[in-house]
Amino acid sequence: MSNLEPKADIQKLIKKKQFAAINQELEQVEPTEAATMMVALSESDQQAVFKAISSDIISKTFKHFPHHIQLNLVRSLEIDKKKMAEVLNKLTPDDRTAFFIELPESTREDYLSLLAPKELESAKQLLSFPEESVGRLATTDYVAIRKSWTVEQALRHIRRFGRDSETINVIYIVDENWKLLDDIRLRELLLAEPERDIESLMDHRFVALDASEDQENSIRIFREYDRAALPVIETDGTLIGIITSDDILDVVEEEATEDIQKLGGVEALDDSYIETPLSTLIKKRSRWLAVLFIGEMFTATAMGYFESEIAKAVVLALFVPLVISSGGNSGSQAATLIIRSLAVNEITLKDWWRVMRREVISGLVLGGILGLMGFLRVVVWASAFGLYGEHWMLLGATIGIALVGVVLWGTIAGSMLPFIMKRLGADPAVSSAPFVATLVDVTGLVIYFSVASVVLAGTLL
């Protein structure tokens, strides 16, 4: 809940061209709400508002706009280069990085040229880190102090520069080369005698993120150390910025979305489903579908081998979908559980044997349950409706035994494939539910017809 409901109807104010009132209105609401109000406007209204409101409001709400509106916004200021430069300079460094990385190279250069020297330097540095790296998320809005200062000097510095910083819970101590020496909580400074040296408060123990590290790893570190913010350093120890845990929230959601999409047999989308152009969406789905289709073609080959058996006992064909899909379903379950456990570091590669033992037992029990259900399905239907010919008991046994084998195999394959993928350096999420199902379909057919040829030899076959 929030008590921040807007008090005026912005659309009415636009009609009346009362832009001063709009400015005042937007200043009073939370940036995220101001953004929501502006996104809801028509494109021409948006442009009119952007031109009229202060660069302060624009820079604060900027991160809450989708990229295409950000771009429209900056373009609409084209006729007022001064304001455009103001906006770009006032953006927080991490919001600016997020905007710039989406731009084509040439546009990016144009906009960079509008930045003040200090902002330009920080923007270039943050853009120099690889995509998906921790450095790309960093903001330079933190407070750094020197160890030679007194507590009083430090507090004066914080009062002066703390206003624009994302957090002042933690203050960073750096040397003359901006190498990170320590972190210190503001509360420690507030509680210390004003004339004490900062150095005397230092414990030289801190946790920092490596700028070139993958963002995914930073999630683990934030969860482990329960920090609201962590410093980001380069390999030589130079402090380049901080990351706050609310930025990590976005990373966690995005990583989970990517994993979920891969598990569903889709390549990870770069944007949200609804913002992804249809052509991209189809491309990302068709590649995996085609690969799975080629894999699934082997089912036709496998069934071809058993064509004469099917001709002799057509009744066998009726249960093909039931038997192989059970293997696929149990395989999907196992793969999903293991992939997620690997992703959140609950288990690692060395746990494979422990997992294998659990999954063999699970597979046998689950196979036993489905096998019994399959056997009963045949027996009950045969007795009740006189279906499946004179050898219905043997057919029931075939289905039951095949199900135990197929489910056991599906469970083992589904649980071990993610380990194999990880061992090979691939993303375990690639062994998605559809992928496992396809693999198990082909082998499931072989298991089914092999069981049939043994059990039904001399009767149906």
Add this chain to the structure above:
Amino acid sequence: MSNLEPKADIQKLIKKKQFAAINQELEQVEPTEAATMMVALSESDQQAVFKAISSDIISKTFKHFPHHIQLNLVRSLEIDKKKMAEVLNKLTPDDRTAFFIELPESTREDYLSLLAPKELESAKQLLSFPEESVGRLATTDYVAIRKSWTVEQALRHIRRFGRDSETINVIYIVDENWKLLDDIRLRELLLAEPERDIESLMDHRFVALDASEDQENSIRIFREYDRAALPVIETDGTLIGIITSDDILDVVEEEATEDIQKLGGVEALDDSYIETPLSTLIKKRSRWLAVLFIGEMFTATAMGYFESEIAKAVVLALFVPLVISSGGNSGSQAATLIIRSLAVNEITLKDWWRVMRREVISGLVLGGILGLMGFLRVVVWASAFGLYGEHWMLLGATIGIALVGVVLWGTIAGSMLPFIMKRLGADPAVSSAPFVATLVDVTGLVIYFSVASVVLAGTLL
């Protein structure tokens, strides 16, 4: 990275019974690392260490232990009730709630009786909120001030009580009934003249979470407002605690795990995969597998209807797995994309028609691609290996047309089922990949054999 490597081998110290040194060692490292070191010990070593180290260290590291070790730890202090009480009283309120909710009712009462009156009151209040609610996550370690105070009084109060608070970036202003009136940033206090009234600094605008609200909703609010901490209030506006965004990180990971498990056709596990007892694991998997199996039984029924067609043209049976699994795979893709988009609020119920249009086009294109591949598979194999009899061209057409229909249907069913589930008030994630695949298998068979009976009428059939 971190520069917090432990300096001594704790195992050696235990052997030498140097518990004072262990205490010192554990005091110096981060709580999370101290916990990791202790978890690695044997159970008897753990108990020896727990008895020897200070209650301060135990209470700080407590949250980093798995629940069964927490329980062992508290039990090992049974002979030293005084220390046991110390530990329980020193726990932060949110860590205590997390420990207590896992306990059976009777044990919980025993432990509650050890708490000091103030701690007892806060523990009872936090435990009174429903499971999975925001209130269960709240901690009472925040700083609250009165509007009638001066800035100087407020800062004195913060210096005195801020030490134990989880964040002092934001200070909360309450009235005599502890009703939340406003929040104020510490930096504003630091920058204001000491003799000013707090009331004059208030803007009466704040965002708060409702204690009885679902934790999942709080994720959205944290992401939207980019806050490091948010206050939690009861319906009447009483402030009961705060939640920090690093706690929300855990919620995000857990919610994603639950969604992923449901998508894989497993009931959500309460613990991690490896900590879940095998019997629970099997129970949670077998229920869904059995439901899917019953659904899949209809494939045998559906194929029974076409038994005479199969007997006449056994070749039709060979392509059953290929055709129906393509429908299942395209359905899984669509369902996964839509379920995730609904979960993170990228789309809502009212977008169903927009999604439908996109998915119909996607389904036609994807069906066209697979249909062509299927047609070519039959035609090429027939030409190359002389398979599939004299009517191979018609068979190819049957497979191709059926694939277009099955993939289109799979895509529509997969994308619309999550909307239907949500509309019915169920969790969209229930329409998991295996669920959609099963549904599409049965209908896919009907589509396939219907196409066959039209295309092959007068030739094979």
